Amino acid sequence: MASTASEIIAFVVSISGWVLVSSTLPTEYWKVSTIDGTVITTATYFANLWKICVTDSTGVANCKEFPSMLALDGYIQACRGLMIAAVSLGFFGAIFALFGMKCTKVGGSDKSKAKIACLAGIVFILSGLCSMTGCSLYANKITTEFFDPLFMEQKYELGAALFIGWAGASLCIIGGVIFCFSIADNNKTPRMGYTYNGATSVMSSRTKYHGGEGDFKTTNPSKQFDKNAYV
Numbered sequence: 001m002a003s004t005a006s007e008i009i010a011f012v013v014s015i016s017g018w019v020l021v022s023s024t025l026p027t028e029y030w031k032v033s034t035i036d037g038t039v040i041t042t043a044t045y046f047a048n049l050w051k052i053c054v055t056d057s058t059g060v061a062n063c064k065e066f067p068s069m070l071a072l073d074g075y076i077q078a079c080r081g082l083m084i085a086a087v088s089l090g091f092f093g094a095i096f097a098l099f100g101m102k103c104t105k106v107g108g109s110d111k112s113k114a115k116i117a118c119l120a121g122i123v124f125i126l127s128g129l130c131s132m133t134g135c136s137l138y139a140n141k142i143t144t145e146f147f148d149p150l151f152m153e154q155k156y157e158l159g160a161a162l163f164i165g166w167a168g169a170s171l172c173i174i175g176g177v178i179f180c181f182s183i184a185d186n187n188k189t190p191r192m193g194y195t196y197n198g199a200t201s202v203m204s205s206r207t208k209y210h211g212g213e214g215d216f217k218t219t220n221p222s223k224q225f226d227k228n229a230y231v
Helices: 002-026 074-100 110-146 160-188
Strands: 031-036 041-047 051-056 061-065 208-210 216-218
Touching: 002 074, 002 110, 031 208, 074 110, 074 160, 110 160
Parallel strands: none
Antiparallel strands: 031 041, 041 051, 051 061, 208 216
16 A cells, blocks of 8 residues: 555656646746846847847847757757656656556556656656756756856856756656555565465364363264154
8 A cells, every 4th residue: 555655646646746847848938038228128038948038128138049959058959858758758658557457447467567667767767867967968058158257248147947957857856756666565465365274174163071081972863862752
């Protein structure tokens, strides 16, 4: 029962992390920069893995997609690949988890389901590591340029998508670890054993034990009736 509950918790945590990781791809605020005027913010620059945008003081946003994939910086291409791999691994991990959980009717015996659940945990851990690496690589580039005094171009700060990606990656790793430990819980679960004592004979039911050690007395059924029993 405890193993089933832990698998359900692991599934909910892992799926929640996978949803958060998937939501970072279309999110526009991977990095943000603002240009402040004397009274109001005159412009806000923000970008993600696919485009860069600018919003003026009137709230109108103009976005420009990256013109060529081959002309992109290496860290953006690496982050794209890692995030897409994280989303794909999370999808397959969810399928394996559905086959490996005890509360489902598919997947075979308990031993095979435990192995599938452990495989789902490994896949979720890999998904979390890919997302964690992609977000950290992008954040490292932002912080390196921000604290570089020789970098004279537009400097950015960390956007909300990075924090969402880190949170989702952490949930995927935690859920995957719980899935991996569920196979150990299945091995520790004791199996019910039954022993066969054999059939009881009719004569043994008529044998009475009288006090002394090893003193048995078998009664004759014919002596239980007197001579007037049959007329």
